[in-house]
Amino acid sequence: MNTLAASTNHLDFTLAQQLTVIVLAALTAFISHMALAVFNDGTRPFMLDFIQGRSSRSATAAVSFGLSAGFIFGLGAPMALSSGVLNPWLLFLPTDILGILAFRKWLAPLLGGAWGALIVFGLGGTNNLAHKLPVDFLTAMQQMSTPILFLFTLFPVLAITKQFGRARGGIAAVIELAFVIMTMKLWPNVFAGSLAMAAGVLMLIGFAVRKDLLQRKADRAAFAAEGTTDTGPQEADPDDPMVSLFSASAARLRRYLPLFMLLGAGVCALAQMHIFGGGEATSFLIAKGQYSEAAQVDFYRVFGFIPLIATTALASGAYGIAGFTLVYPIGYLMPNPILAAVVGAVVFALEVLALSYIGKLLGKLPSVRDSSEHLRSAITETLSLAILFGSLLAANVMGGGLAILIVGGLYLINEAMGRPVVRMAAAPAAVIVGGILLNVLYWLDLFTPVKG
Amino acid sequence: MTKILTGGVGKTEVAGIVSKLGIDGIEIAVSNDMDAAMKLRGGQADFYLGTCHTGAGASLGVLVGLLGKPLCHTFGRSVPTEDEVTALLAEGKKVFGFAIDQIDAVAPVMARAIAARG
Numbered sequence: 001m002n003t004l005a006a007s008t009n010h011l012d013f014t015l016a017q018q019l020t021v022i023v024l025a026a027l028t029a030f031i032s033h034m035a036l037a038v039f040n041d042g043t044r045p046f047m048l049d050f051i052q053g054r055s056s057r058s059a060t061a062a063v064s065f066g067l068s069a070g071f072i073f074g075l076g077a078p079m080a081l082s083s084g085v086l087n088p089w090l091l092f093l094p095t096d097i098l099g100i101l102a103f104r105k106w107l108a109p110l111l112g113g114a115w116g117a118l119i120v121f122g123l124g125g126t127n128n129l130a131h132k133l134p135v136d137f138l139t140a141m142q143q144m145s146t147p148i149l150f151l152f153t154l155f156p157v158l159a160i161t162k163q164f165g166r167a168r169g170g171i172a173a174v175i176e177l178a179f180v181i182m183t184m185k186l187w188p189n190v191f192a193g194s195l196a197m198a199a200g201v202l203m204l205i206g207f208a209v210r211k212d213l214l215q216r217k218a219d220r221a222a223f224a225a226e227g228t229t230d231t232g233p234q235e236a237d238p239d240d241p242m243v244s245l246f247s248a249s250a251a252r253l254r255r256y257l258p259l260f261m262l263l264g265a266g267v268c269a270l271a272q273m274h275i276f277g278g279g280e281a282t283s284f285l286i287a288k289g290q291y292s293e294a295a296q297v298d299f300y301r302v303f304g305f306i307p308l309i310a311t312t313a314l315a316s317g318a319y320g321i322a323g324f325t326l327v328y329p330i331g332y333l334m335p336n337p338i339l340a341a342v343v344g345a346v347v348f349a350l351e352v353l354a355l356s357y358i359g360k361l362l363g364k365l366p367s368v369r370d371s372s373e374h375l376r377s378a379i380t381e382t383l384s385l386a387i388l389f390g391s392l393l394a395a396n397v398m399g400g401g402l403a404i405l406i407v408g409g410l411y412l413i414n415e416a417m418g419r420p421v422v423r424m425a426a427a428p429a430a431v432i433v434g435g436i437l438l439n440v441l442y443w444l445d446l447f448t449p450v451k452g
Numbered sequence: 453m454t455k456i457l458t459g460g461v462g463k464t465e466v467a468g469i470v471s472k473l474g475i476d477g478i479e480i481a482v483s484n485d486m487d488a489a490m491k492l493r494g495g496q497a498d499f500y501l502g503t504c505h506t507g508a509g510a511s512l513g514v515l516v517g518l519l520g521k522p523l524c525h526t527f528g529r530s531v532p533t534e535d536e537v538t539a540l541l542a543e544g545k546k547v548f549g550f551a552i553d554q555i556d557a558v559a560p561v562m563a564r565a566i567a568a569r570g
Contacts, residue, residue, distance in 0.1 A: 040506060041504070041505075041506060041508075041513070042504070042505075042506030042507060042508030042512075042526070042549075043506075043508070044513060045508060045512045045513045045514075045515075045516035045517065045524075046508070046516065046521065048516065048517055048521075049516075049520075049521045054521070055521070066528055067506050067507070067508055067526070067528055068506075070528070070529050071505075071506070162464065241493070241518055242486065242489070242490070242514075242518060245518060308504075308513070311485065311486070311513055311514050312513035312514070315513050315514045315516065315517030315518070316513065316516070316517060363486060366484060366486070369484055369486070370484060373460065373463070373484075376504075376505075377461045377462065377552070380461075380505070380552065418531065418554075418557070419529070419553055419554070422529075422553070
């Protein structure tokens with residue numbers, strides 16, 4: 001056993017880790033069977049018809065499969081293989097489908113657990129095998145982390161520019177750059193982007209809240225001038241279809257609070273074990289042992305997802321398997337799995353109890369909801385560039401120009417073919433394919449590995 | 453004038469692409485899911501184009517809940533032909549979701565099919 005590699009890459013799952021994954025997969029499949037939560041934000045809207053009995057189990061499972069398949073094979077699998085770390089797409093999207101598909105209650109956890117077992121044993125084995133190859137493309141993949149960390153720092157700037165224009169975007173860019181340089185000079189041990197990201201996200205939220213408050217004030221003034229009593233559609237009104245739909249869903253979810261607490265405990269404990277990365281960027285950071293950086297990246301990512309998860313949960317009556325995903329960063333930072341489980345349960349309880357309030361608040365803050373959409377789009381843009389660039393760096397490390405040609409070429413071909421593989425995962429998937437190809441060429445005596 | 457609203461992650465891109473096509477008879481505006489759902493219910497808008505990573509979650513979430521699944525359709529990450537869109541419009545679908553990485557391909561098809569319907 002190569003202990004040196006094991007210290008930087010989590011190749012082997014311990015028994016406790018294997019059991020956690022299997023039990024959690026069984027639990028998530030059961031919860032999805034009960035239509036209480038699904039991981040895929042796209043599947044959630046379709047759960048309402050299923051809960052209300054207007055669409056069948058098999059039809060809903062088909063929707064879930066259709067929306068998830070591309071992300072399981074195009075994002076989850078390549079990310080897990082390339083980083084050696086589990087991710088929610090590989091773990092929770094299949095349990096969404098299996099849980100809904102299971103026609104008996106007892107079958108759901110059985111299928112979910114079987115999937116969990118398949119990936120811990122399959123991934124661990126494949127990973128070990130890949131590290132022993134002459135061209136070790138998995139170690140090369142660690143090149144990803146630098147571009148991811150530094151480019152991700154910039155995502156609030158992109159969101160501010162898109163939502164609030166060039167001037168404020170420019171100011172945010174200058175402030176973030178100043179913070180990065182300052183952090184590097186004053187606190188060399190802290191990740192350079194930490195303060196910059198915090199400042200950027202706070203600026204964006206500040207701009208959005210200010211805009212909404214001014215708008216509400218202006219609306220009220222306008223209504224007062226007209227002399228009408230109508231306070232607009234945003235006020236809580238029991239006849240408002242949105243309000244009644246939202247409160248029915250919130251009440252349904254609150255009834256299952258203990259089950260959600262169990263789920264929160266499981267997801268948080270899994271994150272604590274450092275065998276799981278919650279976001280597109282995080283797997284590579286966890287693989288490299290940069291846990292506090294991973295926690296920051298996933299924490300700021302949360303702001304882009306809270307409104308999406310809250311509104312789809314309130315509209316459908318089904319929550320997210322990872323909730324607001326706050327349990328990921330909390331989990332990475334926890335000292336042990338037991339504490340992580342306790343904190344995860346508490347966080348989930350608070351989230352479920354606060355859902356209704358968050359929904360009402362979001363109804364009054366359209367600019368904040370806008371911000372979250374701009375944040376998600378900015379996250380995609382920064383990470384797309386970072387992961388593409390990181391993949392080319394990885395290619396360079398594993399096989400120089402030939403590997404760059406293969407990896408970059410496969411990425412471009414995927415684009416030209418209309419992206420059968422999700423863009424975010426296309427480059428890492430190309431590194432895996434390129435790595436396998438280089439090993440074949442090595443056996444054929446057509447390629448000499450680059451030794452680092 | 454047919455009024456189309458956009459929402460979701462790529463709402464500005466979708467509105468931009470459709471406006472640039474310069475098709476007569478359709479008007480496209482950037483909106484968001486909650487406002488769009490209320491406007492469609494109230495007849496102040498005719499169609500909604502939502503975008504997100506799956507093509508269904510952020511783009512359709514609130515709309516499926518408020519308008520019902522029969523009015524909504526998601527293409528997921530696939531790219532429909534104009535005939536497919538025309539058939540869906542004939543069925544009475546008003547709300548469409550598609551993936552952010554397929555906006556370039558899907559938005560013009562949608563706009564043309566909606567305009568052709570008049």
